[in-house]
Amino acid sequence: MQDVRIRICASVLLCYAAFINIYGAAAALVWWLLFTPRFVIIHRVRIVISMLIVIGIISLILQVNDASGFSYFMRMLAIILIGLWLAAAYQPGEFLRFFVWIGGNHIGFELGVMAEMAMQSFSTLLFDLDHIRMSLHMKGIPVTIKNIIPTANLLIHKELARAKDNAELLAIRGYHHGGRLTPVFMYDRMDIVALLGALLVAVIAIFPFVNFLYSGIEVFRGLL
Amino acid sequence: MEGRIVKLVLDHMTIVRDHFSLIADGTFSEGIHLVSGDVGSGKSTLAFAIMGLISCESGTVSRHNIGPAMLSFQFPEYHITGMTLEEECLSWGVPWEEFISSSDFHGKRDQSPFSLSRGELAQFYVSCFLNRHDDLLLLDEPFGSLDCDAKKKVCDRLSYRTTGITIIFTHERAILPSVDRIWEITDGMLFDRGTVPDAIRRWTGAPSLIKKLIAEGKIPSNISYDDILEAVCRT
Amino acid sequence: MIEIRNLRYGSLHVGNLDLPRGITTVIGKNGSGKTTFLRLCAGIALPDAGTILIDGKSPRQREIGWINEFPDRNMLFSNVRDEIASPLRFRYFVPDDTDRSVQRIADRLGIQNLLSRQIQSLSGGEKVLVALAAALVFEPEILILDEYDSHLDEKRCTQIQRILQESGCDYILRCTQQMETAVKSDNLVMLEHGKLIHKGTPRDVFPFLTATLFYPLSWRAGL
Numbered sequence: 001m002q003d004v005r006i007r008i009c010a011s012v013l014l015c016y017a018a019f020i021n022i023y024g025a026a027a028a029l030v031w032w033l034l035f036t037p038r039f040v041i042i043h044r045v046r047i048v049i050s051m052l053i054v055i056g057i058i059s060l061i062l063q064v065n066d067a068s069g070f071s072y073f074m075r076m077l078a079i080i081l082i083g084l085w086l087a088a089a090y091q092p093g094e095f096l097r098f099f100v101w102i103g104g105n106h107i108g109f110e111l112g113v114m115a116e117m118a119m120q121s122f123s124t125l126l127f128d129l130d131h132i133r134m135s136l137h138m139k140g141i142p143v144t145i146k147n148i149i150p151t152a153n154l155l156i157h158k159e160l161a162r163a164k165d166n167a168e169l170l171a172i173r174g175y176h177h178g179g180r181l182t183p184v185f186m187y188d189r190m191d192i193v194a195l196l197g198a199l200l201v202a203v204i205a206i207f208p209f210v211n212f213l214y215s216g217i218e219v220f221r222g223l224l
Numbered sequence: 225m226e227g228r229i230v231k232l233v234l235d236h237m238t239i240v241r242d243h244f245s246l247i248a249d250g251t252f253s254e255g256i257h258l259v260s261g262d263v264g265s266g267k268s269t270l271a272f273a274i275m276g277l278i279s280c281e282s283g284t285v286s287r288h289n290i291g292p293a294m295l296s297f298q299f300p301e302y303h304i305t306g307m308t309l310e311e312e313c314l315s316w317g318v319p320w321e322e323f324i325s326s327s328d329f330h331g332k333r334d335q336s337p338f339s340l341s342r343g344e345l346a347q348f349y350v351s352c353f354l355n356r357h358d359d360l361l362l363l364d365e366p367f368g369s370l371d372c373d374a375k376k377k378v379c380d381r382l383s384y385r386t387t388g389i390t391i392i393f394t395h396e397r398a399i400l401p402s403v404d405r406i407w408e409i410t411d412g413m414l415f416d417r418g419t420v421p422d423a424i425r426r427w428t429g430a431p432s433l434i435k436k437l438i439a440e441g442k443i444p445s446n447i448s449y450d451d452i453l454e455a456v457c458r459t
Numbered sequence: 460m461i462e463i464r465n466l467r468y469g470s471l472h473v474g475n476l477d478l479p480r481g482i483t484t485v486i487g488k489n490g491s492g493k494t495t496f497l498r499l500c501a502g503i504a505l506p507d508a509g510t511i512l513i514d515g516k517s518p519r520q521r522e523i524g525w526i527n528e529f530p531d532r533n534m535l536f537s538n539v540r541d542e543i544a545s546p547l548r549f550r551y552f553v554p555d556d557t558d559r560s561v562q563r564i565a566d567r568l569g570i571q572n573l574l575s576r577q578i579q580s581l582s583g584g585e586k587v588l589v590a591l592a593a594a595l596v597f598e599p600e601i602l603i604l605d606e607y608d609s610h611l612d613e614k615r616c617t618q619i620q621r622i623l624q625e626s627g628c629d630y631i632l633r634c635t636q637q638m639e640t641a642v643k644s645d646n647l648v649m650l651e652h653g654k655l656i657h658k659g660t661p662r663d664v665f666p667f668l669t670a671t672l673f674y675p676l677s678w679r680a681g682l
Contacts, residue, residue: 092537092577105551113535120537123579131302134277138294139315141305150305157338158301165532168503170549172525173535173593179548180557242580262612264582343489368609369528371488371636372672395612398637398676431613433639433676449672456680 001035001194003187004094005101010198011086017198017205018078022071024205028078031201035194036085051080095119097183106178113179117166121159128158228289230254230359232274232389234414237283239266239273246270248283248414256382256390256401258447260429261409267393270414271295271362274391290389293360296353298368300345304337309348312337318355326381327351342369350378359388367396375399379448397431402448421445461500461630465509470653471495473509478630481645482623485634486673491650493634494528494605500632501525501603513601513630521601524594524628528606530586539581539589540574546597564596568622584615591619595626602626604633608640616640638675649673 001007014031017024032038055076063069099112132151133143141147232252239246246266261267272278274285275295287293297303306312310320310333320333329348340348346369353361367375379401382390392401406423407416417423424430424447425438437444437455444455461478471492485493498504500511502518503525513521527533536542540561547557565571570588573581581589587607594602602623608616620643623631635641647664649657657664668674 093541096536096541109548116536116541120534120578123537124531128302131297131299134272135297135303136305137277138275139305141315147305150307153307153338154301154304162532165527166535169525169527169533169535172501172503172523173546173549174522174597175549178551179545180551180554181548182554262614263584263610341490365610369489369606372638374489375636376672397613398639399672433680433682436677436682437680449676452676453679456676 001089001187001191003185003191004091004098005185006187006191006195007086007089008098010195011082013198013202014082015079017202018075018082020205022068022074024201025071025075025078027201027204028082029074031194031197032078032081032085035190035197036081036089038081038085048080048084052077055080090119092116092119096181097185100181101183101185105180109178109181112181113175121162124162125155125159128155230290230389231286231288232290232360233284233286233288234274235284235286237273237285238281239269239278240281241266241269245281245412246409246414247412248273250407250414250416252389252391252405254387254389255404256385256392257405257407258400258403259391259393259407259409259414260395260427261393262429263395265409266412267395267409268298268364270409271364271391271393274362287360290359292356292358293362294353294356294358295362296349296364296366298365300342300349301337303349307336308334309337309340310334312348313352316352316356318352323351323355326355343371343374346370347374347378350381354381354385357387361385361388361390363390363392363394365394365396366392367394367399372399376449383448397433399449400447402446402451406447420447460514461632462512463509464512466499466506466511467508468495468499468504468506471499471650472653473650473655476648476655476658478632478646478648480629482631482633482643483646483648484641484644485632485648485650486636486638486641487634487650490652492653493650495653496648496650497603497605497632497634500601518601522597522599524597524599524602526587526590526594526602526604526607528609530583530590530610533586533590533593534578537578539570539576539578542578542589543574543592543596546593550597560596561592564592568592568595569618583610584612587611587615587619591622595628599628601630601632602628604631606634606636608635608637638673639677642675642678 014028018028055073059069059073061069062072093116095115096112099115100108102108103111132154136143136147234248234250237248244264244266246269248270259267259270269278273280275293276285304312305315309329313320313323324330337345346366350366366378370378376399379399382401403420405419406427407414408427408429410428417426421443424434424443434444434447434452442455442458444451463473463476465475466473473496485496487493495504499506500518501523511518534542535545543564544557544561547560565574568588568591570592573585573589578586578589611619616637620640641647642661644661647657647659647661648655649664657667665674665678
C-alpha cells in the first residue's frame with residue numbers, strides 16, 4: 001500500500017473496528033490476512049511474540065475471572081497486528097508529506113518535520129541500543145535492573161546531545177516556522193480496494209451482521 | 225599457557241549487507257595487523273563478524289588457543305557502563321592503580337566518563353584495552369577524533385603489546401603504528417598483502433606519501449610515523 | 460574579510476584576527492578550542508565578549524553552511540532527497556525550484572544515485588557528501604566544516620577538497636587533524652588552550668611547527 005494517506009485511514013478504521021467488538025476484530029484480522037505481507041512483518045518484528053505472550057496472559061486472567069478474555073485477546077491481537085503493519089510499511093519522508101497534505105505548509109510542515117525527526121531518532125535509538133547490548137555482552141555484564149541505570153544514562157546523554165545538534169542544524173539551515181513542500185502521493189487500484197475493505201470492516205463492527213443474521217434467523221423460525 | 229600459538233582463521237567468511245558484500249579468507253597469527261580500506265568498505269562489519277557480534281552469510285571464523293577477546297568501537301561512548309572513570313576501568317577488569325600507571329588520567333578517578341571529550345574518551349579506552357592483555361584485540365578506527373600527538377601516543381602504546389593478536393581497522397593515513405602484517409579490503413574482498421616491509425609495496429591503498437616514497441625508491445621499513453620520517457630523510 | 464576583535468567565549472580568547480577570503484584551516488590539539496571557534500563564526504554560539512563580523516555583518520545575518528564532525532549528526536531526515544532539500548523548503552522556495560536545485564547540487568557532487576537512498580544505508584563518506592550537498596544547496600556565502608575529514612578516507616578527502624575549491628563560497632572555514640589537508644589552505648590558524656598562537660599562510664605557520672607532529676610529513680619529504 002504505497003499511499004500513506006490510505007494506509008493511515010485504513011489503520012484508523014481497522015483499529016476502531018477491532019476496538020469496538022469481536023466481530024470488528026475478526027473482520028480486521030481477515031483484512032490483515034488478505035491485504036498485508038503478514039508473515040514478513042511477523043518475521044521482521046522481533047517483539048511480536050513477546051507482545052502476543054503478554055496479551056495472552058492478560059486474556060487468560062480475564063477469562064478465569066469470568067470477563068471476556070477471548071474477546072480481549074482477539075481485539076488486542078488485531079490492533080497489534082495492524083499497528084505493526086503500519087509501522088513496518090513506513091517509508092522515510094511519508095509523514096512529512098502526509099502532515100503537509102493535512103495541515104498545510106505551516107502547522108502541517110512542522111508536524112511533519114517533528115514526525116520525521118521522531119522516526120529518525122527512533123531508528124538511531126535502536127542502533128544505540130544494539131551497540132550498548134554488544135558492549136555489555138563483551139564486558140560480560142548481564143542485563144539487570146541495576147545495570148540498566150548506566151545504560152539509560154548513556155541513552156539520555158546521547159539523546160540530549162542529538163536534540164542539541166538537531167536544534168542547531170535546524171537553525172543554521174534557516175528553519176523558522178514551517179516550510180514549503182508539494183506532497184506527491186502514488187497509489188494503485190489495490191490500495192483503493194484495501195481501503196474499501198477497511199470501510200467494510202468498520203461497518204461490520206458498527207452493525208454486527210452476525211447478530212443481525214441471528215436475529216433474522218430467530219424471526220424466521222418464529223414465523224415457521 | 226607458555227608456548228601456545230594463537231591463531232584466528234577466516235575461512236571463506238561471507239558477509240552480506242544492504243549495499244555491499246564482503247568475502248574474507250586468511251589467518252591472523254600473533255602480532256599487530258593493519259586492515260585498511262576505504263570508508264564503507266566493510267572494516268567495521270568485518271570486526272563485528274570476527275567478534276561474533278553479527279552473523280555471516282556463510283563461512284567460518286575459528287579461534288585457536290584464543291582466550292579473552294575484545295573489540296574497541298569506533299565511537300567509544302557506546303562502551304560506557306560506569307558512572308565514574310574508576311568504575312569504567314573496573315568494568316573492563318582493570319584496577320585503577322594499574323590503569324593510572326600507564327595513562328594520563330591522574331586525578332580523574334571520580335570523574336564521569338561523559339565529562340571527557342571524544343578524543344579523551346578514545347584515549348581512555350585504548351589505555352583500558354591495552355591494560356587487559358587480551359589474546360585477541362580488535363581496534364575499530366582507534367585514531368578517529370584524535371589529534372596528532374594523541375595518535376602518536378596510541379601508536380607508541382600499541383608497540384608495547386607484544387603478545388596476542390592485535391588487528392587495527394583504520395583508514396588513517398598519517399600517523400600509524402608499526403605493524404607486522406598489512407591487509408586491505410578492496411572490491412568486497414579482504415586481501416593479505418603479507419608481512420612488512422614487503423607488504424608496503426603490495427599495499428594498493430597505501431597513503432599517497434608512502435606511495436611517493438616507494439616511487440622514489442625509499443621504501444620505509446615499517447609504516448609508523450618514525451619509519452616514514454626515516455625514509456623521508458634518507459638520501 | 461572576517462574581522463574578529465577581542466573574541467572571548469569560556470576559556471577561548473582569540474584577540475584580533477582578520478581572515479581574508481578563501482579556505483582557512485584551524486588546527487590544534489584536542490580541546491584547544493577549534494570547534495568552539497567555528498561555532499562562534501557560524502553564529503551557532505554567541506561570544507561572551509568581542510565581535511565577529513563577516514564583510515561587516517554578524518554571522519547570524521549571513522547565509523552559512525555548516526557541517527558537523529560526525530556524519531550522523533548532520534542528518535535531520537531519513538532520506539537523502541529530503542535532507543538536501545531541507546534548507547530550501549525551510550526558506551519557502553517554490554517546490555519546482557527546490558527540486559531543480561537538489562538535482563543540480565547532486566549532479567555537481569556526483570551523488571545523483573544517492574537521492575533515492577535512505578541515510579542509514581550510506582557509508583560515512585557518502586553521508587559527508589550528502590551533508591555537504593545540504594550545506595551548499597542554498598549557495599551560502601560561508602561554509603564551515605568542523606573536522607569533517609576525521610571519518611573520511613584519502614580518496615574521499617581529495618574529492619571533497621576539489622568540491623570545496625569549486626564551491627564558489629567566499630569563505631570556507633574548517634578544522635582538521637590531517638596536516639596534509641591543512642597545507643591545501645589559503646590561511647592557517649593554530650589554537651592552543653583557547654589562545655591564538657599562530658596565524659598566516661601555511662608557509663608562514665608551519666615553520667614554527669617543524670619540531671612537532673603538526674608539521675606535514677609531505678613537506679618533510681620535500682613534496
